[in-house]
Amino acid sequence: MNIETQHHDNDSAGLVLSGRFDAFETDAFRATIDPLLASESTAKVRVTMADVNFIDSSGLAELVRSMKRAREAGGDIELHNPSDPVRVILELTRLDLAFTITSAE
Amino acid sequence: MTAPTSSSTYRSWADTPNTGPIAWSVVIPTYNESERVVPTIGAIAAHLSSLGSPWELIVADDGSTDDTVEVLNALGLANLQVLVAEQNGGKGSAVRRGVLAAQGDVILFADADQSTPIEQFASLLSCIEGGADVAIGSRAAAGAHVSNKSMARKVFSKGLNLLVRFGFGVHHADTQCGFKMFTTTAGRQLFQRQLIDQFSFDLEILYLAKKFGMRVDEVPVEWIDAPGSTVDPAKVAVEFLKDMAVIRWNDLRGRYRRDNR
Numbered sequence: 001m002n003i004e005t006q007h008h009d010n011d012s013a014g015l016v017l018s019g020r021f022d023a024f025e026t027d028a029f030r031a032t033i034d035p036l037l038a039s040e041s042t043a044k045v046r047v048t049m050a051d052v053n054f055i056d057s058s059g060l061a062e063l064v065r066s067m068k069r070a071r072e073a074g075g076d077i078e079l080h081n082p083s084d085p086v087r088v089i090l091e092l093t094r095l096d097l098a099f100t101i102t103s104a105e
Numbered sequence: 106m107t108a109p110t111s112s113s114t115y116r117s118w119a120d121t122p123n124t125g126p127i128a129w130s131v132v133i134p135t136y137n138e139s140e141r142v143v144p145t146i147g148a149i150a151a152h153l154s155s156l157g158s159p160w161e162l163i164v165a166d167d168g169s170t171d172d173t174v175e176v177l178n179a180l181g182l183a184n185l186q187v188l189v190a191e192q193n194g195g196k197g198s199a200v201r202r203g204v205l206a207a208q209g210d211v212i213l214f215a216d217a218d219q220s221t222p223i224e225q226f227a228s229l230l231s232c233i234e235g236g237a238d239v240a241i242g243s244r245a246a247a248g249a250h251v252s253n254k255s256m257a258r259k260v261f262s263k264g265l266n267l268l269v270r271f272g273f274g275v276h277h278a279d280t281q282c283g284f285k286m287f288t289t290t291a292g293r294q295l296f297q298r299q300l301i302d303q304f305s306f307d308l309e310i311l312y313l314a315k316k317f318g319m320r321v322d323e324v325p326v327e328w329i330d331a332p333g334s335t336v337d338p339a340k341v342a343v344e345f346l347k348d349m350a351v352i353r354w355n356d357l358r359g360r361y362r363r364d365n366r
Contacts, residue, residue, distance in 0.1 A: 020222075023332040024253055054148050054219055057140040058332070084112050084155065089147030092180055 001025040001052070003032050011043040014080075018051035021059035029059075033066050033077075043075040046102075050081040055089055067099060078102055115154040122183045128158035129230075130209030134199035136167040138217040139176045141331070145219040146180070152223045161186065165203035168193035197299060197306025204287070204296040212292045216283030218331035225326045229286040238291035238319035241277060241311070242284030248325035249279075255330070261338040265345055269308060273349055275315060277323050280308050284326060291319055298361050304341050305348035312352055313361055 001019035008014055013036045021029070036042050047063070049055075055063075063079070070077045078100045082090065090096040131149055135142050146162065153160050165188040166174050177187045188202050200214050211233055213226065221242050232240035244251050245266065262281070269275050285307070287295065294317065301309040314321050355361060 020329060022329070053224070054144065054222065056144045056219070056331070060144070083151075084115065085148045085151040087112075088115055088151040089144045092143050092147045092150075 001028070003028060005032060005036075008046070011041060012046060013039075013042050013044075014046040014048060016048040016051075019053065021049075021052050021055040021062075023056065023058035026058050026062040029062055030066075034069075037066065037069050037073065037075070037077075045070060045075070045077045046080045047077055048080045049086050050083055052083055052086050055086055060089070060093060060095060064095070064098070076100055080104075112151070112155065114157065115151055118150060118154040118160070118184055119182050123159050123161060125159060127161050127209040128211065129153065129160040130163060130207035130212045131160065132163045132165060132200060132203030132207060132212060132214045133217050134165050134167060134196050134203065134214070135169060135173050135177075135217050136193060136196070136199070137169045137171045137173060139169070139171045139173040141219075142173065142217045143176065143180070145215075145217055146182075146185070148219055149215070149223045150182070153226065156227075160184070161207070161209060163188060163203045163206055165199040165206075166190060167196065167199040195302035195306075196304060197309075198302040200306065201296045201299050201302075204292045207289070207292065210289055211286060212289060213286045214283070220331045221282065221284035221326050221328050225284065225324070228324050228326070229284070229322075232322035232324060233286055233288060235322075236320060237322040238288055239295075239311075239314050239321040240286040241279070241321060241323050242282040242326040242328075243277065243279040243323045244282050244326065244328045245278035246323050246325040250325075250327045251330075252328070253330040257338060258330070261342065265342070268346070268349070273308070273312065273352075275308065275311050277311060277321070279323070280311050282307075282326065282328065285310075294363070295319075298363075300355055300360065301348050301352065303344055303348065305345050305352075308345070308348065309352050312356075316356070316361060317363065 001021050004016040006014035036045050067077050080102050081104050162185045164177055168190045174189055204212055229240035269280055295310050295313050
Protein backbone atom coordinates (compact mmCIF):
# COMPACT_ATOMS: atom_id res chain seq x y z
CA MET A 1 0.00 0.00 0.00
CA ASN A 2 1.18 3.48 -0.77
CA ILE A 3 0.63 6.20 1.84
CA GLU A 4 0.89 9.88 0.94
CA THR A 5 0.63 12.62 3.55
CA GLN A 6 -1.11 15.88 2.78
CA HIS A 7 -1.46 18.99 4.92
CA HIS A 8 -4.70 20.86 4.60
CA ASP A 9 -5.78 23.98 6.48
CA ASN A 10 -4.89 24.88 10.04
CA ASP A 11 -6.44 22.03 11.96
CA SER A 12 -6.61 19.15 9.49
CA ALA A 13 -4.30 16.81 7.69
CA GLY A 14 -4.79 14.08 5.19
CA LEU A 15 -3.53 10.69 4.17
CA VAL A 16 -4.08 9.30 0.70
CA LEU A 17 -3.94 5.52 0.60
CA SER A 18 -3.71 3.29 -2.44
CA GLY A 19 -3.42 -0.46 -2.89
CA ARG A 20 -4.19 -3.19 -0.39
CA PHE A 21 -4.56 -2.34 3.29
CA ASP A 22 -3.81 -5.57 5.16
CA ALA A 23 -1.79 -6.79 8.13
CA PHE A 24 1.47 -6.18 6.27
CA GLU A 25 0.62 -2.48 6.07
CA THR A 26 -0.66 -1.63 9.53
CA ASP A 27 2.75 -0.72 10.98
CA ALA A 28 3.45 1.76 8.20
CA PHE A 29 -0.03 3.25 8.53
CA ARG A 30 0.34 3.61 12.28
CA ALA A 31 3.77 5.18 11.95
CA THR A 32 2.28 7.77 9.59
CA ILE A 33 -1.00 8.61 11.27
CA ASP A 34 0.05 8.58 14.93
CA PRO A 35 2.25 11.69 14.69
CA LEU A 36 -0.66 13.49 13.02
CA LEU A 37 -3.04 12.40 15.77
CA ALA A 38 -0.53 13.43 18.42
CA SER A 39 -0.14 16.90 16.99
CA GLU A 40 -2.05 19.51 18.98
CA SER A 41 -2.72 21.43 15.81
CA THR A 42 -4.49 18.57 14.04
CA ALA A 43 -8.12 18.06 14.98
CA LYS A 44 -9.15 16.01 12.00
CA VAL A 45 -7.37 13.56 9.70
CA ARG A 46 -8.93 12.81 6.36
CA VAL A 47 -8.03 9.36 5.04
CA THR A 48 -8.73 9.17 1.33
CA MET A 49 -9.44 5.60 0.23
CA ALA A 50 -10.56 5.97 -3.37
CA ASP A 51 -7.72 3.79 -4.60
CA VAL A 52 -7.74 1.16 -1.87
CA ASN A 53 -8.89 -2.04 -3.53
CA PHE A 54 -9.06 -4.22 -0.41
CA ILE A 55 -8.97 -3.85 3.34
CA ASP A 56 -8.78 -6.88 5.62
CA SER A 57 -9.72 -7.24 9.28
CA SER A 58 -6.28 -6.01 10.41
CA GLY A 59 -6.64 -2.87 8.32
CA LEU A 60 -10.13 -2.29 9.70
CA ALA A 61 -8.89 -2.76 13.24
CA GLU A 62 -6.15 -0.22 12.64
CA LEU A 63 -8.64 2.33 11.34
CA VAL A 64 -10.82 1.76 14.43
CA ARG A 65 -7.82 2.20 16.73
CA SER A 66 -6.92 5.45 15.00
CA MET A 67 -10.50 6.71 15.17
CA LYS A 68 -10.69 6.01 18.90
CA ARG A 69 -7.42 7.75 19.52
CA ALA A 70 -8.49 10.77 17.51
CA ARG A 71 -11.85 11.03 19.28
CA GLU A 72 -10.27 10.68 22.70
CA ALA A 73 -8.27 13.77 21.84
CA GLY A 74 -11.36 15.62 20.70
CA GLY A 75 -10.74 15.13 17.01
CA ASP A 76 -11.80 12.59 14.41
CA ILE A 77 -10.70 10.75 11.36
CA GLU A 78 -12.79 10.89 8.25
CA LEU A 79 -12.84 8.20 5.57
CA HIS A 80 -13.02 10.06 2.31
CA ASN A 81 -14.23 8.65 -1.00
CA PRO A 82 -13.83 4.98 -0.16
CA SER A 83 -13.71 2.76 -3.23
CA ASP A 84 -16.66 0.44 -3.90
CA PRO A 85 -15.01 -2.60 -2.30
CA VAL A 86 -14.06 -0.60 0.79
CA ARG A 87 -17.57 0.85 1.01
CA VAL A 88 -19.10 -2.63 0.84
CA ILE A 89 -16.65 -4.02 3.39
CA LEU A 90 -17.44 -1.16 5.79
CA GLU A 91 -21.14 -1.82 5.30
CA LEU A 92 -20.90 -5.58 5.84
CA THR A 93 -18.89 -5.08 9.01
CA ARG A 94 -21.29 -2.29 10.14
CA LEU A 95 -18.33 0.03 10.49
CA ASP A 96 -20.02 2.47 8.13
CA LEU A 97 -22.10 3.37 11.19
CA ALA A 98 -19.06 4.08 13.31
CA PHE A 99 -16.95 6.17 10.95
CA THR A 100 -17.52 9.53 9.43
CA ILE A 101 -17.56 8.82 5.69
CA THR A 102 -17.49 11.60 3.15
CA SER A 103 -17.67 11.79 -0.61
CA ALA A 104 -16.02 14.14 -3.06
CA GLU A 105 -17.57 17.58 -3.06
CA MET B 106 -22.36 12.95 7.09
CA THR B 107 -22.67 9.40 5.80
CA ALA B 108 -22.22 8.84 2.10
CA PRO B 109 -24.29 6.32 0.10
CA THR B 110 -23.31 2.82 1.20
CA SER B 111 -22.49 1.28 -2.17
CA SER B 112 -23.22 1.23 -5.83
CA SER B 113 -26.70 0.35 -7.04
CA THR B 114 -25.54 -2.88 -8.66
CA TYR B 115 -24.18 -4.16 -5.36
CA ARG B 116 -27.32 -3.01 -3.56
CA SER B 117 -29.49 -4.92 -5.98
CA TRP B 118 -27.39 -8.08 -5.60
CA ALA B 119 -27.41 -7.79 -1.83
CA ASP B 120 -31.17 -7.23 -1.53
CA THR B 121 -32.87 -9.08 -4.39
CA PRO B 122 -32.68 -12.85 -4.83
CA ASN B 123 -31.80 -14.14 -8.31
CA THR B 124 -34.84 -15.49 -10.11
CA GLY B 125 -33.52 -16.25 -13.59
CA PRO B 126 -30.48 -18.09 -14.93
CA ILE B 127 -27.26 -17.52 -13.01
CA ALA B 128 -24.12 -16.74 -14.96
CA TRP B 129 -21.51 -17.22 -12.28
CA SER B 130 -21.20 -19.03 -8.98
CA VAL B 131 -18.42 -18.26 -6.56
CA VAL B 132 -17.58 -20.93 -4.00
CA ILE B 133 -15.57 -20.02 -0.90
CA PRO B 134 -14.58 -22.79 1.53
CA THR B 135 -14.26 -21.71 5.16
CA TYR B 136 -12.97 -23.18 8.37
CA ASN B 137 -12.79 -20.81 11.34
CA GLU B 138 -12.62 -17.77 9.07
CA SER B 139 -14.94 -15.41 10.94
CA GLU B 140 -12.37 -12.61 10.85
CA ARG B 141 -11.12 -13.01 7.31
CA VAL B 142 -14.13 -13.97 5.25
CA VAL B 143 -16.30 -10.85 5.52
CA PRO B 144 -13.80 -8.46 3.88
CA THR B 145 -13.27 -11.07 1.17
CA ILE B 146 -17.01 -11.30 0.55
CA GLY B 147 -17.16 -7.52 0.39
CA ALA B 148 -14.42 -7.32 -2.22
CA ILE B 149 -15.93 -10.12 -4.31
CA ALA B 150 -19.46 -8.73 -4.06
CA ALA B 151 -18.42 -5.21 -5.03
CA HIS B 152 -16.40 -6.42 -8.01
CA LEU B 153 -18.71 -9.06 -9.46
CA SER B 154 -21.85 -6.98 -8.95
CA SER B 155 -20.23 -4.23 -11.01
CA LEU B 156 -19.84 -6.58 -13.99
CA GLY B 157 -23.59 -6.76 -14.53
CA SER B 158 -24.32 -10.50 -14.81
CA PRO B 159 -26.41 -12.46 -12.31
CA TRP B 160 -24.23 -14.35 -9.87
CA GLU B 161 -24.44 -16.22 -6.61
CA LEU B 162 -22.08 -16.69 -3.72
CA ILE B 163 -21.80 -20.01 -1.91
CA VAL B 164 -19.78 -20.28 1.27
CA ALA B 165 -19.16 -23.92 2.09
CA ASP B 166 -18.26 -24.06 5.72
CA ASP B 167 -16.24 -27.01 6.89
CA GLY B 168 -17.47 -27.48 10.44
CA SER B 169 -16.06 -24.25 11.89
CA THR B 170 -15.84 -24.16 15.67
CA ASP B 171 -15.80 -20.37 15.79
CA ASP B 172 -18.75 -18.16 14.80
CA THR B 173 -18.08 -18.16 11.06
CA VAL B 174 -21.54 -19.51 10.18
CA GLU B 175 -23.34 -17.07 12.50
CA VAL B 176 -21.34 -14.16 11.08
CA LEU B 177 -22.20 -15.21 7.52
CA ASN B 178 -25.89 -15.67 8.22
CA ALA B 179 -26.04 -12.28 9.92
CA LEU B 180 -24.90 -10.57 6.72
CA GLY B 181 -28.40 -10.99 5.30
CA LEU B 182 -27.25 -11.13 1.68
CA ALA B 183 -30.01 -12.29 -0.65
CA ASN B 184 -27.74 -14.24 -2.97
CA LEU B 185 -25.43 -15.78 -0.41
CA GLN B 186 -25.95 -19.45 0.39
CA VAL B 187 -24.16 -20.82 3.43
CA LEU B 188 -23.58 -24.58 3.44
CA VAL B 189 -23.01 -25.97 6.90
CA ALA B 190 -21.17 -29.17 7.78
CA GLU B 191 -21.62 -30.92 11.09
CA GLN B 192 -17.97 -31.89 11.20
CA ASN B 193 -14.69 -30.77 9.72
CA GLY B 194 -14.21 -32.89 6.61
CA GLY B 195 -11.34 -31.14 4.84
CA LYS B 196 -11.08 -28.30 2.36
CA GLY B 197 -11.69 -30.68 -0.54
CA SER B 198 -15.00 -31.81 0.89
CA ALA B 199 -16.12 -28.20 1.41
CA VAL B 200 -15.24 -27.19 -2.14
CA ARG B 201 -17.01 -30.28 -3.51
CA ARG B 202 -20.21 -29.44 -1.63
CA GLY B 203 -20.03 -25.88 -2.90
CA VAL B 204 -19.36 -26.79 -6.53
CA LEU B 205 -22.10 -29.42 -6.61
CA ALA B 206 -24.59 -26.92 -5.15
CA ALA B 207 -23.67 -24.22 -7.66
CA GLN B 208 -26.21 -23.19 -10.28
CA GLY B 209 -24.11 -20.85 -12.39
CA ASP B 210 -22.86 -21.56 -15.91
CA VAL B 211 -19.35 -20.91 -14.63
CA ILE B 212 -18.04 -21.76 -11.19
CA LEU B 213 -15.13 -20.06 -9.46
CA PHE B 214 -13.58 -21.53 -6.36
CA ALA B 215 -11.71 -18.88 -4.36
CA ASP B 216 -9.94 -18.99 -1.01
CA ALA B 217 -11.39 -17.06 1.91
CA ASP B 218 -8.41 -14.76 2.35
CA GLN B 219 -8.55 -12.86 -0.97
CA SER B 220 -4.91 -13.79 -1.54
CA THR B 221 -5.74 -13.91 -5.23
CA PRO B 222 -7.60 -10.63 -5.73
CA ILE B 223 -11.02 -11.01 -7.33
CA GLU B 224 -9.94 -8.59 -10.04
CA GLN B 225 -8.28 -11.65 -11.67
CA PHE B 226 -11.75 -13.08 -12.35
CA ALA B 227 -11.92 -11.70 -15.87
CA SER B 228 -8.66 -13.32 -16.93
CA LEU B 229 -9.90 -16.77 -16.02
CA LEU B 230 -13.35 -16.11 -17.44
CA SER B 231 -11.90 -15.16 -20.82
CA CYS B 232 -10.22 -18.60 -20.96
CA ILE B 233 -13.52 -20.34 -20.20
CA GLU B 234 -15.30 -18.21 -22.80
CA GLY B 235 -12.54 -19.14 -25.22
CA GLY B 236 -13.28 -22.85 -24.85
CA ALA B 237 -11.36 -24.02 -21.78
CA ASP B 238 -13.13 -26.46 -19.47
CA VAL B 239 -11.01 -25.38 -16.52
CA ALA B 240 -8.95 -22.23 -15.91
CA ILE B 241 -6.52 -22.25 -13.00
CA GLY B 242 -4.84 -19.30 -11.35
CA SER B 243 -1.08 -19.75 -11.25
CA ARG B 244 1.52 -18.14 -9.03
CA ALA B 245 4.32 -19.75 -11.01
CA ALA B 246 3.38 -19.17 -14.65
CA ALA B 247 5.25 -16.48 -16.58
CA GLY B 248 3.69 -13.12 -15.79
CA ALA B 249 2.48 -14.02 -12.30
CA HIS B 250 3.14 -11.51 -9.53
CA VAL B 251 3.66 -12.91 -6.02
CA SER B 252 4.02 -10.75 -2.90
CA ASN B 253 4.99 -11.48 0.70
CA LYS B 254 5.49 -15.21 0.14
CA SER B 255 7.92 -16.58 2.69
CA MET B 256 11.05 -18.43 1.60
CA ALA B 257 9.75 -21.58 3.33
CA ARG B 258 6.56 -21.48 1.30
CA LYS B 259 8.50 -20.83 -1.90
CA VAL B 260 10.71 -23.86 -1.33
CA PHE B 261 7.69 -25.93 -0.33
CA SER B 262 5.77 -24.95 -3.47
CA LYS B 263 8.72 -25.59 -5.74
CA GLY B 264 9.30 -29.01 -4.23
CA LEU B 265 5.68 -30.01 -4.59
CA ASN B 266 5.61 -28.83 -8.15
CA LEU B 267 8.67 -30.90 -9.10
CA LEU B 268 7.07 -33.95 -7.51
CA VAL B 269 3.84 -33.37 -9.39
CA ARG B 270 5.56 -32.83 -12.73
CA PHE B 271 7.93 -35.76 -12.65
CA GLY B 272 6.06 -38.13 -10.39
CA PHE B 273 2.58 -37.52 -11.57
CA GLY B 274 2.55 -36.20 -15.12
CA VAL B 275 0.49 -33.11 -14.32
CA HIS B 276 2.43 -30.36 -16.05
CA HIS B 277 1.03 -27.19 -14.56
CA ALA B 278 3.39 -24.76 -12.90
CA ASP B 279 1.05 -24.36 -9.91
CA THR B 280 -1.59 -26.91 -8.93
CA GLN B 281 -2.44 -25.47 -5.51
CA CYS B 282 -3.51 -21.88 -6.09
CA GLY B 283 -6.90 -21.35 -4.48
CA PHE B 284 -8.43 -19.68 -7.49
CA LYS B 285 -9.86 -22.07 -10.08
CA MET B 286 -12.71 -21.76 -12.54
CA PHE B 287 -14.80 -24.46 -14.20
CA THR B 288 -17.63 -24.74 -16.66
CA THR B 289 -20.60 -26.23 -14.87
CA THR B 290 -20.28 -29.42 -16.91
CA ALA B 291 -16.59 -29.82 -16.13
CA GLY B 292 -17.04 -28.88 -12.48
CA ARG B 293 -19.75 -31.48 -11.95
CA GLN B 294 -17.85 -34.22 -13.80
CA LEU B 295 -14.72 -33.56 -11.79
CA PHE B 296 -16.15 -33.00 -8.34
CA GLN B 297 -18.57 -35.93 -8.57
CA ARG B 298 -15.52 -38.16 -8.95
CA GLN B 299 -13.27 -36.36 -6.47
CA LEU B 300 -12.35 -38.65 -3.59
CA ILE B 301 -9.64 -36.68 -1.78
CA ASP B 302 -11.08 -34.43 0.91
CA GLN B 303 -7.91 -32.74 2.12
CA PHE B 304 -5.38 -30.21 0.82
CA SER B 305 -4.41 -32.27 -2.27
CA PHE B 306 -7.89 -32.28 -3.78
CA ASP B 307 -6.68 -29.67 -6.30
CA LEU B 308 -4.13 -32.14 -7.58
CA GLU B 309 -6.75 -34.86 -7.92
CA ILE B 310 -9.04 -32.48 -9.81
CA LEU B 311 -6.26 -31.61 -12.27
CA TYR B 312 -5.30 -35.27 -12.61
CA LEU B 313 -8.92 -36.07 -13.48
CA ALA B 314 -9.16 -33.16 -15.90
CA LYS B 315 -6.16 -34.54 -17.75
CA LYS B 316 -7.54 -38.06 -17.65
CA PHE B 317 -10.86 -36.89 -19.10
CA GLY B 318 -9.16 -34.90 -21.86
CA MET B 319 -10.38 -31.54 -20.62
CA ARG B 320 -8.72 -28.32 -21.71
CA VAL B 321 -7.05 -26.68 -18.71
CA ASP B 322 -5.69 -23.16 -19.16
CA GLU B 323 -3.16 -21.89 -16.63
CA VAL B 324 -3.45 -18.16 -16.02
CA PRO B 325 -0.75 -16.10 -14.31
CA VAL B 326 -2.27 -14.18 -11.41
CA GLU B 327 -1.35 -11.63 -8.83
CA TRP B 328 -1.09 -13.32 -5.44
CA ILE B 329 -0.50 -11.73 -2.06
CA ASP B 330 0.27 -13.97 0.87
CA ALA B 331 -2.41 -13.37 3.48
CA PRO B 332 -1.18 -13.28 7.07
CA GLY B 333 -2.64 -16.01 9.26
CA SER B 334 -2.30 -18.91 6.82
CA THR B 335 -3.13 -22.18 8.55
CA VAL B 336 -1.03 -24.30 6.18
CA ASP B 337 1.69 -26.33 7.93
CA PRO B 338 4.20 -27.09 5.15
CA ALA B 339 5.71 -30.20 6.75
CA LYS B 340 2.37 -31.79 7.53
CA VAL B 341 0.95 -30.91 4.16
CA ALA B 342 3.99 -32.31 2.32
CA VAL B 343 3.51 -35.71 3.96
CA GLU B 344 -0.21 -35.68 3.16
CA PHE B 345 0.54 -34.63 -0.39
CA LEU B 346 2.90 -37.56 -0.97
CA LYS B 347 0.40 -39.97 0.51
CA ASP B 348 -2.43 -38.59 -1.58
CA MET B 349 -0.39 -38.84 -4.80
CA ALA B 350 -0.15 -42.56 -4.14
CA VAL B 351 -3.84 -42.75 -3.23
CA ILE B 352 -4.85 -41.00 -6.47
CA ARG B 353 -2.77 -43.45 -8.53
CA TRP B 354 -4.25 -46.36 -6.62
CA ASN B 355 -7.80 -45.06 -7.08
CA ASP B 356 -7.17 -44.77 -10.81
CA LEU B 357 -5.75 -48.27 -11.06
CA ARG B 358 -8.83 -49.60 -9.31
CA GLY B 359 -11.09 -47.83 -11.80
CA ARG B 360 -12.64 -45.50 -9.24
CA TYR B 361 -12.38 -42.52 -11.56
CA ARG B 362 -14.16 -44.04 -14.56
CA ARG B 363 -16.65 -41.63 -16.13
CA ASP B 364 -19.40 -44.23 -15.76
CA ASN B 365 -18.56 -44.70 -12.10
CA ARG B 366 -21.07 -42.16 -10.76
